[in-house]
Amino acid sequence: MRFHVLALAFAATAGSLAGTIAEAQTPSAAQGTVLTLPDALTLARRNNPTLANSMNARRTAAANVRAANGAFLPNVNTSLGGGYREGRQSFFQGQGIGSTNDQLNTDASASASLNLSLGALNDRRAVKAEQNATESDISAAEVTVRNNVINQYLTALQAQASSNLQDTLLTTTEAQLQLARARLQVGSGTQLDVQRAEVAHGQQRVASLRARNTVQVELVRLYQQIGVPYVAGTKLDSNLPAPPDVTLESLLDMARRANPNLEALRLREESARRQVSSARSAYYPSLALQAGVSAFTNRFTNTNLLISQAQSSVASSRSSCIRSEEVRARLQLANNLAQCEGLAFTPAQEQAIRDNQGKYPFDFTRQPYSVSASLSLPLFNGFRREQQIEQAQVQSRNAENNTRALSLRVTADVTAAQLQLVTAQQAVALQEENVRTARTALSLAQERYRVGAISIVDLVQARGDFERAETDRITAIYDVQRAFAALENAVGRPLR
Structure with a gap:
């Protein structure tokens, strides 16, 4: 009677394994502080030190513009001395x-x-273009920080899901150990089966312990990316929205228009052209x-x-x-x-x-x-004007080449990221099929072990196959989110 009760309990545990894993991957507010991805991004925009340093460049750019405007105002000096x-x-x-x-x-x-002088006017326009380029640099820094936070959030979320899987598998190995002991008591099992089940359960305890530690480490890294101290007991929200359907043509058009890195290079190209005009103004008189x-x-x-x-x-x-x-x-x-x-x-x-x-x-x-x-009116200064003009023209041509090179790279990155996203989505469907097959094989192995048709080694092998298949499915799910984050990073703006 004890043998049949344990067998039925083990079968019920294995039959509901997938449902238990799915429930475990969704954190509850009662378990601790729940940090959603939008909240993490909002905190990062306010607290990330790297982004704060990038925003400080805005003050320098504004000061440069004021100084350029001041070239059209008189310099006023006063002095007071005594002796x-x-x-x-x-x-x-x-x-x-x-x-x-x-x-x-x-x-x-x-x-x-x-x-x-005419050069002061061109310098002002060049500095104004640099200020706009600085704003684009800040937008690019925001995109980079956003991408880093999203990737770390997904890494921590995947570690959390893997930890929940290991905890659920720990329950399964414990049931397998109890079943092996029950079979030994009724004479249908061996002491070797019990020892093998004990080894498998011990190994699973270690795997579960390491998985929980990995979750904490990744959460610490997440808070580091955000720029705030780590909050113990934090849980992550796994209810992430599915990537929207977008065409490659619309993505490329959006990237060409809105990518902040590309826009910054375009503005610096404009600034370089103004520098050429400023160098040529040395041929004109000044008042x-x-x-x-x-x-x-x-x-x-x-x-x-x-x-x-x-x-x-x-x-x-x-x-x-x-x-x-x-x-x-x-x-x-x-x-x-x-x-x-x-x-x-x-x-x-x-x-x-x-x-x-x-x-x-x-x-x-x-x-x-x-x-x-x-x-x-300068007439001759030892070809220094010609030297300055040539240097400015070289910088202008370099800026044009840099813009064209980045445009090509953005096109390639967006295209590659779109292909990666499509492949990752297809891989999820294949991994789900593998999980269904592995779950069926595990159920058959459990039933065959219960009736004594296979050994504990075969049962452990079936459980290991199911664990690998479920782990690969979890990885595939978060690979889709990572591929979408990479696509957003390549485009240079959020897509949802």
């Missing part, structure tokens, strides 16, 4: 020059200049405009010395005036001797000196401003 001079005379050819009073001085100036104004202020550190010098100057003037007018008086000529007597250094003059020194450093005296314009 100190010791109150000691300098001597030139034996003559003392300069004040003996310590002096502070401040100078301020402002100037503006503007250079206009330069300049304007400037400056001012200064100063003060002496010893105000009392200035007052003493002013007093001495007034006293000297008074003495000179008196001597001159006394001579006129002796000659009985009209004179202003009385006015000379009235010359004196007044407190108001002293206060004026002090007030004038107190205005430093804000009382500036403006110097004459200047405005100039010049038109220059």
